[in-house]
Amino acid sequence: MKRRQRLAAIVAATATAVAAALSAGLLLSPNAGAQDVSAQAQALWTNPNTAAARWVAQNPGDSRANMIRDRIAETPAGTWFTQTNPTGGIAAQVSAVVDGAAAAGAAPIMVVYNIPNRDCGGASGGGASSHEVYRGWIDQxxxxxDGPAYIILEPDVIAHDCYNSTERAQINASLSYAAQKLNAADPAAKVYIDAGNSAWLTPSVAGSRLQAAGIQNADGFSLNVSNYRTTEEATSWANQVRGIVGSGKTAVIDTSRNGNGPLNPPNPNDWCDPPGRAIGKFPTTATGVAGIDAYLWVKLPGEADGCAGAAGQFIPDLAYQLANNAGSGWPGDVEPTDPVTSDDPTSDDPTTGGPSGDCTVHIDTVSSWNNGWQGKVSMTADSAVNGWTVSWTWPGSQSVQSSWNTQLTTSGSTVTARDVGWNAAVGAGQTKELFGFVASGPAADFDVPC
Structure with a gap:
């Protein structure tokens, strides 16, 4: 089902789709967590039903919740597909993610991770029962x-050395098949075969293994997935690999947990939930670095490597430490949001203290179902704003149940929402989506002055 058909189905059967997605562990939520970016960057989708997001929703009074919400749950990150026959089927799982991202006008980060004898039977072991089954799974x-996506193909598989020559040949054939099949699915989808990390393979070995695995069928390769090497080190290594596989092949770097780099001095287990690490660069497809397509959060911060807990288990303390260790300056300079359209030469001077009557806030309904609805809040600014607080009073029995990309409080029927740093700026003459929410009660559309 292509995008226009998908969106029509969402509109026609929102309540059914939401219920089905929830039962499958995925929330089909139009516009949820979409990152506002400039015309030069591709918006990345934030899955609103990650383990971190669910934990925050279930523990609003926990002292760690705000930090984990603002820095992890509301940041675009990978959705991992790891089971051959998940509840509801793999097609339904992928469709829920593709639909949610398409409705948000954003690209999902999708991690395909189900190769036979995955992780050489280690902490993340498992995978399809055979390569024939795997390729059928890829077909699904x-x-x-349908539409833009950043697809990471089989983290670490080419870097592992547990496979004999026959197994390696089968793996390479399956990787080549997957890259070709996924790349042909939609011209806007980008596929990256994972190459391990800069402390695991030399550039020459990585380049040779990528060529054997069908890099010619992919857009490029990913690196540093679930690891901690610095972005600078990873970039240098990636460019050396590109010199081998061809400069037409690009790379994406996992920056989810490399903010403090690896342990120093090195430790044999520094890949496995090492202490003192931090979240890294905010995900963006505008890196400003030739040959590097994106900085992505492929691994979800707070989900264990296999030492602090079972691989993939969400651990609140781990998430909080990673977020808190990034320091007060995180995320720093983030790729600007929607381009400013103003002829006023002084419009780039930001206001201080937030909106002050020279802007309008729009509350719009995105979708609705029985006794509930999803809304989005946008601002149209006459002059530039740097830091905002918006407030409104509901006209009836509405009540916010959850929100993203904002610090939101309620008092009776009054709602007050504040920026979370990276989305603080609204340019002069710009209409920009600020945040989203889910509410109970009747759906509402109205404007309020700032």
Whole structure:
């Protein structure tokens, strides 16, 4: 089902789709967590039903909740597909993610991780029962790809050395098949075969293994997935690999947990939940670095490597430490949001203290169902704003149940929402989406002055 058909289905059967997605562990939520970016960057989708987001929703009074919400749950990150036959089927899982991202006008980060004898039977062991089954599984995923996506193919598999020559040949054939099939699914989808990290393989070995695995069928390669090497080190290594596989092949770097780099001095187990690490660069597809397509959060911060807990288990203390260790300056300079359209030469001078009557806030309904609805809040600014607080009073029995990309409080029927740093700026003459929410009660559309 292609995008226009998908969106029509969402509108026609929102309540049914939400219920089905919830039962499958995925929330089909139009516009949820979409990152506002400039015309030069591709918006990345934030899955509103990650383990971190669910934990925050279930523990609003926990002292760690705000930090984990603002820095992890509301940041675009990877959705991992790891089971051959998940509840509801792999096609339904992929479709829910593709639909949610398409409705938000954003690209999902999708991690395909189900190769036979995955992780050499280690902490993340498992995978399809055979390569024939694996390729059929890939076919089902490819059939659901519709629109832009960043697809990471089989983290660490080419870097592992546990496979004999026959197994390696089978793996390479399956990787090549997957890259070709997924890349052909939609011209806007980008596929990256994972190459391990800069402390695991030399550039020459990585380049040789990528070529054997069918890099010619992919857009490029990913690196540093679930690891901690610095972005600078990873970039240098990636460019050396590109010199081998061809400069037409690009790279994406996992920056989810490399803010403090690896342990120093090195430790044999520094890949496995090492202490003192921090979240890294905010995800963006505008890196400003030739040959590097994106900085992505492929691994979800707070989900264990296999030492602090079972691989993939969300641990609040781990998430909080990673977020808190990034310091008060995180995320720093983030790629600007929607371009400013103003002829006023002084419009780039930001106001201080937030909106002050020279802007309008729009509350719009995105979708609705029985006794509930999803809304979005946008601002149209006459002059530039740097830091905002918006407030309104509901006209009836509405009540916010959850929100993203904002610090939101309620008092009776009055709602007050504040920026979370990276989305603080609204340019002069710009209409920009600020945040989203889910509410109970009747859906509402109205404007309020700042």
């Amino acid at each position: 995923i490819a059939a659901q790809i």
